[in-house]
Amino acid sequence: MVFVCAACGVPLTGPLTRLPAVPEAPYTAWWDADEPGPSPPTVPSRHYAVEAEPYGAPLVVAEVPGPAMPRRGMMSNVHGQPLVSQGPRGNIVINPDDARGLKLQHASAACCGATPDGGMNQMCACGSLVATLSSDCCLPYELHLSAGHVRAVRP
Numbered sequence: 001m002v003f004v005c006a007a008c009g010v011p012l013t014g015p016l017t018r019l020p021a022v023p024e025a026p027y028t029a030w031w032d033a034d035e036p037g038p039s040p041p042t043v044p045s046r047h048y049a050v051e052a053e054p055y056g057a058p059l060v061v062a063e064v065p066g067p068a069m070p071r072r073g074m075m076s077n078v079h080g081q082p083l084v085s086q087g088p089r090g091n092i093v094i095n096p097d098d099a100r101g102l103k104l105q106h107a108s109a110a111c112c113g114a115t116p117d118g119g120m121n122q123m124c125a126c127g128s129l130v131a132t133l134s135s136d137c138c139l140p141y142e143l144h145l146s147a148g149h150v151r152a153v154r155p
């Protein structure tokens with residue numbers, strides 16, 4: 001499958017093969033790295049997987065503590081209350097290196113990369129927000145194409 005922008009039809013990826021599920025993020029001792037930078041990718045190159053859980057903004061106070069979103073760990077607000085994502089389900093998760101023509105527009109504060117906490121932060125050349133990049137050194141390295149903003153086409 002090739003994923004294209006739903007608004008303008010421009011291809012955002014090359015041909016990708018579907019995985020049955022999103023893999024576990026590879027373990028990485030990012031705090032030991034000599035240079036800050038992205039972790040190894042969660043999804044291998046030239047593949048994609050569909051995220052079954054809610055992902056990204058908005059984050060709301062959770063009844064039961066747990067990971068805020070898949071592979072993100074626990075998050076809490078300034079009052080120490082646990083947060084959980086109420087973002088969209090069904091994101092298409094890919095290796096960020098497989099995406100083309102996207103421009104980063106920060107939606108939440110980060111140190112060296114981008115965080116998914118503020119919602120979509122990747123813009124197509126046509127100006128439409130289409131994806132969420134997670135690339136800060138302490139986060140899994142993934143790009144989530146928004147199911148509502150891209151289309152899958154046969155190459």
Ligand SMILES: [Zn+2]
Nearest residue numbers: 005008124126
């Ligand atoms: Zn577009």
Ligand SMILES: [Zn+2]
Nearest residue numbers: 111112136137
């Ligand atoms: Zn960083």
